[in-house]
Amino acid sequence: MVLEKKDTRNIWEKIGDYFSANSIWMKWYCTGCGAIEMPPTMTSRFDMERLGMGPMATPRQADVLLITGYLSTKTLRRVIYSYEQMNSPRYIVGFGSCTINGGIYYDSYATINQLDKYLPVDLYIAGCMPRPEAIMNGFNALIEMIKKGEANGWRHYQENYEWYKKNQLESLGEVIIKDEFHE
Amino acid sequence: MNEVKLFLGPQHPGMHGNYSVHMYVDGDKINKARPTPGFLHRGFEKLMERRHWMGNLALIPRICVPEPDINEMVYAMGVEALAGIEIPEKAHWIRMLVLELARIAVHVMGLGFIGGPTGMYTATYWAIAQRDLLLDLFEELTGARIYHMFIVPGGVRKDLPEGFSQKVLEKLDELEEKIPEFEELILKHPVIHARTKDNILLPEDVVWELGVTGIGMRTATGKKYDLRKVKPYARYDQVEFEVPVAEYSDALTRLNTKVKEIYQSIGIVRQVLAKMPAEGDVRVPVSSGNALRWTVPEGMVYSAVESNRGEYGYFIVSDGREMPYRIAVRGASYPQGLLGVEKYLKGYRIDDASLWMDSMGVCTPEIDR
Amino acid sequence: MNSTNNTLEQLKAALSPLDAYIAADRQIAMTVNPGETMRALTFLRNEGFAQLSILTCIDWIRDNDFELVYILMNWEKGIHCQLRTRINRENPVFDTATDIFPGARYYEREVHEFFGIEFKGNEDSYKPLFLERWDSIPPLRKDFDPQAYSDSKFPMRDRDKIFKSRTGGADNE
Numbered sequence: 047m048v049l050e051k052k053d054t055r056n057i058w059e060k061i062g063d064y065f066s067a068n069s070i071w072m073k074w075y076c077t078g079c080g081a082i083e084m085p086p087t088m089t090s091r092f093d094m095e096r097l098g099m100g101p102m103a104t105p106r107q108a109d110v111l112l113i114t115g116y117l118s119t120k121t122l123r124r125v126i127y128s129y130e131q132m133n134s135p136r137y138i139v140g141f142g143s144c145t146i147n148g149g150i151y152y153d154s155y156a157t158i159n160q161l162d163k164y165l166p167v168d169l170y171i172a173g174c175m176p177r178p179e180a181i182m183n184g185f186n187a188l189i190e191m192i193k194k195g196e197a198n199g200w201r202h203y204q205e206n207y208e209w210y211k212k213n214q215l216e217s218l219g220e221v222i223i224k225d226e227f228h229e
Numbered sequence: 230m231n232e233v234k235l236f237l238g239p240q241h242p243g244m245h246g247n248y249s250v251h252m253y254v255d256g257d258k259i260n261k262a263r264p265t266p267g268f269l270h271r272g273f274e275k276l277m278e279r280r281h282w283m284g285n286l287a288l289i290p291r292i293c294v295p296e297p298d299i300n301e302m303v304y305a306m307g308v309e310a311l312a313g314i315e316i317p318e319k320a321h322w323i324r325m326l327v328l329e330l331a332r333i334a335v336h337v338m339g340l341g342f343i344g345g346p347t348g349m350y351t352a353t354y355w356a357i358a359q360r361d362l363l364l365d366l367f368e369e370l371t372g373a374r375i376y377h378m379f380i381v382p383g384g385v386r387k388d389l390p391e392g393f394s395q396k397v398l399e400k401l402d403e404l405e406e407k408i409p410e411f412e413e414l415i416l417k418h419p420v421i422h423a424r425t426k427d428n429i430l431l432p433e434d435v436v437w438e439l440g441v442t443g444i445g446m447r448t449a450t451g452k453k454y455d456l457r458k459v460k461p462y463a464r465y466d467q468v469e470f471e472v473p474v475a476e477y478s479d480a481l482t483r484l485n486t487k488v489k490e491i492y493q494s495i496g497i498v499r500q501v502l503a504k505m506p507a508e509g510d511v512r513v514p515v516s517s518g519n520a521l522r523w524t525v526p527e528g529m530v531y532s533a534v535e536s537n538r539g540e541y542g543y544f545i546v547s548d549g550r551e552m553p554y555r556i557a558v559r560g561a562s563y564p565q566g567l568l569g570v571e572k573y574l575k576g577y578r579i580d581d582a583s584l585w586m587d588s589m590g591v592c593t594p595e596i597d598r
Numbered sequence: 599m600n601s602t603n604n605t606l607e608q609l610k611a612a613l614s615p616l617d618a619y620i621a622a623d624r625q626i627a628m629t630v631n632p633g634e635t636m637r638a639l640t641f642l643r644n645e646g647f648a649q650l651s652i653l654t655c656i657d658w659i660r661d662n663d664f665e666l667v668y669i670l671m672n673w674e675k676g677i678h679c680q681l682r683t684r685i686n687r688e689n690p691v692f693d694t695a696t697d698i699f700p701g702a703r704y705y706e707r708e709v710h711e712f713f714g715i716e717f718k719g720n721e722d723s724y725k726p727l728f729l730e731r732w733d734s735i736p737p738l739r740k741d742f743d744p745q746a747y748s749d750s751k752f753p754m755r756d757r758d759k760i761f762k763s764r765t766g767g768a769d770n771e
Contacts, residue, residue: 054490075240076247079294079594086364089357103242120730121247121268124239145743150288153279153745154272155737156729157754177374217751219731223425267728273742274712275737310622313685440649440701459676460624530622531669531678540747544669546656556656559669565702597728 048153049138057197066109067192069098070185073108073132077125080141080175091193097185105129110137110188112165115175116144116157122164123221126214129165134200140170149174152223156168163213166199231261233454233553237578239268243583244345246593250570254579264567264576269597277556280412282308283520285553290376292558293595296336298331299536300543301380306462306532307545308382312515312525319509320384321464326501327370327379328463328534329494330397333404334363335537336487336494339590340411343484347424348586352415362400369393384454384512394502396589412488414479425480428581429588432478435543435573439564440574443539444486445589448478468500480588490537524551538562538590560595567596601675602626609645611680613638619632627680632692635683639668639698640742647672647679653705655713659740662687664715670755685715712738 051085053065076084087094102108107130117125129136140161143149148159161167168191171184184185191197203210238252247268251332253261273292277285287478289304290297309316343349364374369390372376379386415421431441436449446454453472457465473489475482516523527549533542539561546555560566566589574585606626610618613630615638630638647670649725656665661684668681685692694717695702703722709715710723714736717723726732735742 073240074242078247079291081246082294084577085353086361088355091358091361101242105240116271118268118270120270123240123730124268128240148748148752151271151276152754153748154276155742155744155747156270156272157748157752159748160755162755175375212587219733223730270728272737272744275742279744304765437648438700440651440699442649454673460674460678528621529667529680529682530626531623531625531651531680533678542649542651542669544652544654545665555656555689557652557667559652563704564701568701 049130049152052184060195060228063135063192070109070137070188070192071100071102071107072110072112073102073105073128074103075111075125075128077113077117077121078142079154080115083175083178083181084112084114087178087181092182094182094185097182099155099185105131106133108132109135110139111174112139113161113165114141115143116149116151117161118156119158119218120156123223124222125220126164134204135192135197137188138169138199140163141185142175143229144174146170147179157202158217161209164210164217165218166203166210168197168199169178188201231255237579237582239285240261241583243399243587245342245586245591248566248586248591248593250582251584252574252579253589257578259575259577259582260580261545262570264570266567266593267595269594271598273598274556274558278553280553282523282525282553286378286381289301290378291594292337292598293560293592294375295592296331296335296536297376298327298380298533299541301378301544302328302463302534303532303541304545305380305382305413306369306534307530307543310526310532311381311545311547312528314383314417314513314515316384317510319388319506320511322501322505323385323389323511324380324463325468326397326498326505327377327385329498329501330363330366332537333494334360336491337363339403339537340415340484340487342587343415343421346580346587347421347443349415349418349421352411352423355411355414359404362478363404366397366400369396369571370405381512384510386510386512388587397498397502401498405492405495408488410577416484416488421511422481424581424584425484427479429480429585430478431576431589435569439568441534441539441569442562443537443561443590444483445478445565447472448475448482448486448540450474456533456540460533462534467504467506468497470494470497480584522551525553533559536561538592541595550587557597558598560592562589562591563596565589566591566593605677609642612641624676625678625680627682629682629684632683632685635666635681636693636695636698638681639670639695642670642679642681643675645672645676649673650695650699650701650705651678652672653702653709655709655715655738657687657713657738657740658684659687660742664690664713666692666709666715670769690715692717696720703734703762716733742758 145161152156232253235252239247239249250257310415337356341353343509344353362401392481418543431445431449433449436446451474455472470493472485519576525547529546531544533540541561542559544557615628615630616628649671651671663684665684669721670679704716706720707723
């Protein structure tokens with residue numbers, strides 16, 4: 047599975063991507079143990095806001111979903127649910143080695159090993175967990191990718207929806223839980 | 230009655246970590262609340278049985294994410310009690326230094342995160358920036374900012390670098406000048422007063438019913454129930470410090486107590502740097518040198534330290550082999566996070582729900598493991 | 599140490615356990631029969647061990663037993679006490695301790711979920727707490743292999759795929 051590299055955008059999409067690359071809003075969701083390095087990146091010492099990035103509480107108005115670390119099966123169901131509520135164009139960045147190949151929890155019965163099979167990832171940042179300087183480098187790379195039209199994970203998800211859904215159901219059983227309250 | 234089912238869900242700006250509370254609300258008041266943990270569950274207790282005794286050191290700091298050094302300390306204390314290892318004198322003092330610096334860092338962060346539920350984000354920005362300067366000290370000492378893996382069974386990994394004590398004292402002097410500004414911003418702010426004074430009370434019988442420890446227990450009962458005084462470990466009986474208590478426990482008193490504990494910890498670090506022996510080993514070899522063949526004698530022991538939220542402990546079971554047989558983790562906020570939410574979140578308003586979680590000190594990764 | 603020894607003698611005289619010794623600095627360990635556990639817990643709570651720190655379980659698959667461990671804390675004297683009892687592994691049923699220590703409710707629910715022990719009288723304990731849609735044996739038992747489960751449900755990546763690295767900023771590619 048290789049993401050599209052040819053630039054098939056028209057002129058309006060290129061202008062739109064240029065402007066939206068300078069104002070990416072991240073969804074405020076701390077999914078794993080890598081989230082402890084997000085507050086230092088957001089605040090005044092490393093200051094993510096000079097790149098135009100800021101936090102946003104609702105998925106309907108957010109652009110990027112940061113998977114900070116491992117994902118347990120319970121969280122993965124909610125992440126899929128939130129990702130499908132975001133409006134396109136939307137991006138995913140995977141932090142740490144747990145999203146690449148399971149990381150330090152490779153033999154755990156509750157965490158997934160390969161994030162690529164369930165959601166389309168545009169960029170991985172290596173580390174356990176990555177330092178704020180590495181996160182800023184990663185965001186710079188993401189901005190470059192968006193300006194060049196290479197961050198097409200959301201298109202890939204729409205075109206290969208059945209493949210992603212088959213993988214999700216095979217690993218999780220069911221994605222949307224109906225009786226969460228189990229009273 | 231119009232009841233609405235509402236998720237104080239895993240994705241919420243005022244929620245600590247990844248935790249969910251299912252509430253039935255009527256208008257603005259909560260009628261019923263159910264905790265839903267498990268979003269950060271990794272199966273630690275099973276994973277720890279599958280790695281060697283030394284190999285577990287890479288895994289255990291990740292159990293409690295804001296304050297990882299207490300994990301290493303209880304693991305080292307438990308293994309040393311089972312194997313009968315005596316560690317050198319200087320190692321005790323360096324362990325105390327690391328633990329107290331970690332306590333200062335996490336109290337400063339806890340003071341600042343009152344901004345999440347109440348909306349005062351200036352406090353968060355100030356506190357995270359101050360804490361980052363302390364993480365620089367950790368990086369110079371241990372090599373990493375967050376997960377140190379510095380306290381090992383047998384002592385600590387390395388001695389202090391040259392000039393380190395001077396840097397610690399300078400940074401603590403700077404911090405001590407900044408704390409009155411924090412007090413002015415947070416503790417004397419009229420909006421914070423209005424939201425936390427006489428709100429979220431913790432009566433004494435609730436403390437004994439649930440099993441709450443830490444700041445909640447000391448402010449509700451008025452007694453000095455701190456493991457560093459009651460059951461001292463690692464030379465805490467040779468430094469002088471006070472344990473702040475109170476007779477009435479509301480959210481504002483608990484915030485005030487955090488500030489008092491920061492001052493006490495700064496005092497402890499200064500005494501530790503003055504009393505530490507200048508020369509000496511910091512680590513004893515614990516086996517023939519081969520970590521893959523190190524076995525620990527049979528036995529079962531429970532070791533506990535005082536974290537910033539309460540009593541934190543590991544119950545270690547060994548059957549004489551190279552891997553642990555069973556390790557059980559006692560998270561300090563397990564009582565308040567589960568039974569406390571079910572019984573005592575009733576009657577509050579929706580905007581107070583995340584303030585309740587912050588004020589009672591619920592830390593999600595140690596409940597879920 | 600003297601007060602620990604005194605407390606140990608006092609508890610041995612009152613409860614007559616199967617085994618009692620000092621496990622570590624200021625820590626007592628006692629083993630009792632399953633039928634006497636509730637009486638022992640009530641006695642300990644009245645003696646000042648008023649806090650249940652943790653209730654957990656150990657799976658001794660070789661002896662075909664489960665061992666339940668209650669750890670209690672006495673804040674006045676600064677002593678921990680481990681109270682242990684063994685029950686059968688084939689049909690694990692035990693009484694609930696929520697009348698004596700109300701905080702035991704969620705510990706029992708967790709032990710049920712991870713080991714499969716039923717607690718009579720705690721009607722919540724069959725509801726799942728940490729795991730969702732779990733479809734195998736209780737995971738902390740010794741005959742459960744987490745690596746096999748993880749490989750079958752969450753397969754790892756093939757090793758022949760190469761990722762291109764970017765340095766970020768003006769000089770990537």
